[in-house]
Amino acid sequence: DEYLRHSALNYTAEQKQYNNWLTERLLEVAARHHYIFDPEDFNFVAVRDRIRCYYKSYVQTARKRGLPLITQNSSNKQAKTVSKAEMES
Numbered sequence: 001d002e003y004l005r006h007s008a009l010n011y012t013a014e015q016k017q018y019n020n021w022l023t024e025r026l027l028e029v030a031a032r033h034h035y036i037f038d039p040e041d042f043n044f045v046a047v048r049d050r051i052r053c054y055y056k057s058y059v060q061t062a063r064k065r066g067l068p069l070i071t072q073n074s075s076n077k078q079a080k081t082v083s084k085a086e087m088e089s
């Protein structure tokens with residue numbers, strides 16, 4: 001849900017900062033569990049981009065299916081669930 005709130009921001013500096021933070025946490029968890037990414041294929045930027053692509057696909061699929069998504073309400077900055085019909089209006 002937190003990622004979806006940030007993804008509604010049209011890649012602002014805040015979203016970039018969040019994506020970097022999320023990538024750092026993922027790499028830390030992977031290292032703790034002795035999972036090593038191939039540095040030639042998966043540097044920090046590549047891992048971050050994979051995460052972004054995953055969520056982008058997730059959001060697109062959810063919209064196509066009419067599933068509710070979390071988005072940022074610009075008037076009061078609180079997250080709310082919106083339907084596909086609300087997003088299109």
